[in-house]
Amino acid sequence: MGVSITICSGKGGTGKTTISANLGVALAQLGKEVLILDADIEMANLELILGLEDVKTTLHHVLAGEADISEAIYEGPAGVKVVPAGISLETLKKADPDRLDSVLEALRQVEILLIDAPAGLGRSVLTALSTTQEALLVVNPEISSMSDALKTKIVAKKLGTHVLGAVLNRTTFDSSDLTVKEVEMILETRILAVVPEDPEVRRSAAFGQPFVIRAPNSQAAQAIKKLAADLVGEEYIPPQPKESFMKRLIKGLFGR
Ligand SMILES: Nc1ncnc2c1ncn2[C@@H]1O[C@H](COP(=O)(O)OP(=O)(O)OP(=O)(O)O)[C@@H](O)[C@H]1O
Ligand SMILES: [Mg+2]
Helix, strand or coil: CCEEEECCCCCCCCCHHHHHHHHEEEEECCCCCEEECCCCCCCCCHHHCCCCCCCCHHHHEEEHHCCCCCHHHHEEECCEEEECCCCCCHCCCCCCCCHHHHHHCCCCCCCEEEEEECCCCCHHHHHHHHHEEEEEEEEEHHHHHHHHHHHHHHHHHCCCCCEEEEEEEEEECCCCCHHHHHHHHHHCCCCCEEEEECCHHHHHCCCCCHHHHHHCCCCCHHHHHHEEEHHHHCCCCCCCCCCCCCHHHHHHHHHH
């Protein structure tokens, strides 16, 4: 049996799908077998930001009893496996959320299963939390994000899910931002990564590419790659800064 992690937040729009996609790809780049499942059955986004929007069979078909889960698994960037939820309203109509737990059960053998949960504490979030071993909160440095994350954390614990910690996403280092210490104190959980507000995140999403591939040296990508390495107990080696033109010239001229 592998490790399963629900990526959740309570509050909408904190960056769950963004973190799921990029963390999944970063873990796959480390050679792990990773499957990301979009459990946001109504408002699926994962396939859009991974450039998989044209796929035929989705989680909707599986939840409608029209396909087997194996038919809805696609290969994404760096070999990450992806189960898109489906963006069509037609297929959504037939999807039965009650089937989600048997789908998740069927994926227990995957080395690392990441579940991109929807906002709120609806049925699919509860199903995801109760079938996975771990929960990873994605929060923003603002008070509304804290109260929703706290509720999610309490529910996760009640369901017997271990809370790994939180990713503090979209930090601007503005004085109005809650600090890492404050967030850790409020949530009583560890911040495992701090991901800055980074224009590359939206840019990459618009191109249907994860930023860990499209902009590997961006601050956001480095934070996610470090998180991936930490999660699997590997050392993260940050990219070396490029030498300046003057340094290269001196090296070329004098060999030092
Ligand atoms: N670190 C970041 N820097 C800049 N933009 C970001 C960052 N993280 C997320 N975003 C942007 O914020 C928006 C919401 O992100 P995302 O869809 O990942 O959130 P979500 O929590 O999955 O939302 P939902 O609750 O609707 O599922 C997107 O437009 C995304 O590009
Ligand atoms: Mg989402």
